[in-house]
Amino acid sequence: MKTFLVTTLLCFSFSTNAHCYSDTVNEQEIQILVKQGSFQEAIDILPEISPSKRSLEWRILAKKSFANLIEQNMASGNFHGNIEHGSVIKSRYPFLLKDTKIMSSIFKSGLFINPNCNTRFDNECMSMLGYALAFNNDGPKVAAGLVENNRNQMAGEPLELIQLYEMAAKTKLNEICSDEKLQNAVSLAASKNDKVYQNFAFSIVTKSCDKFMFKSLEDNLHRDDTIQKLMCKPMSVSKQLGKISLMVCKDKGLI
Secondary structure, three states: OHHHHHHHHHHHHHOOOOOOOOOOOOHHHHHHHHHHOOHHHHHHHHHHOOHHHOOHHHHHHHHHHHHHHHHHHHHHOOHHHHHHHHHHHHHHOHHHHHOHHHHHHHHHHHHHHOHHHHOOOOHHHHHHHHHHHHOOOOHHHHHHHHHHHOOOOOOOOHHHHHHHHHHHHOOOOHHHHOOHHHHHHHHHHHHOOOHHHHHHHHHHHHHHOOOOOOHHHHHHHOOOHHHHHHHHHHHHHOOOOOHHHHHHHHHOOOO
16 A cells, blocks of 8 residues: 555656556557457556557557547547547657548548638638648648639638648649649748748748749749848749849849
8 A cells, every 4th residue: 555655646646747657568468458349448547658669569559549549430420539639740740640541541630620721721720620731641632632622712811821841832732832722822921030931931932842833922032132132042042033033133142
């Protein structure tokens, strides 16, 4: 009884700042739970294995547990449960963010909960579901589908969609890179004194859509110092600037 009390107190005292790891839980016990189909119970004790003891098998068990539980939730309609699992994955199991099947199910669950995200993928949708697109290989294709299928009904404020556009642009599709709202969003993002927005714009223009011209961005570059500093050099290298833009950049000593 005395030993139990000491252990409990130690766990409690450290719980606000760190995980409490168990000496009694091992991977074999998690394996047994997974084989029995007790996926939630397996997930509950996965964190009790200390980081130094988390082998490849531990990762496999984590993937199996979440994948099976999320699939069960899809079948039963427990979509809110999947969003909760997504939050846990994002904070504790980031290696699962690259799992296309798991992220696809979480994304679909979010669309069931908030179907408006199909036609108006605004900041709220991005906050809830953006991570489910950002890291897995199918993310750009799904993002491009959202842009393409709902071209005339997307959120009215282009800047709201810059992160979605940045993911969709990775497909390098003509219909995405030349999209008017994407191009307007890029111009707005590039003009912001905010590194997050600027990085999205920079990625679209210089990496994903570097074979395309950006008329709105160029028009604003002529009179916007922030855009000039960000875009003159890379766009001149990729030959995305017209004659007037090149002259402006040269006069400013930026190329």
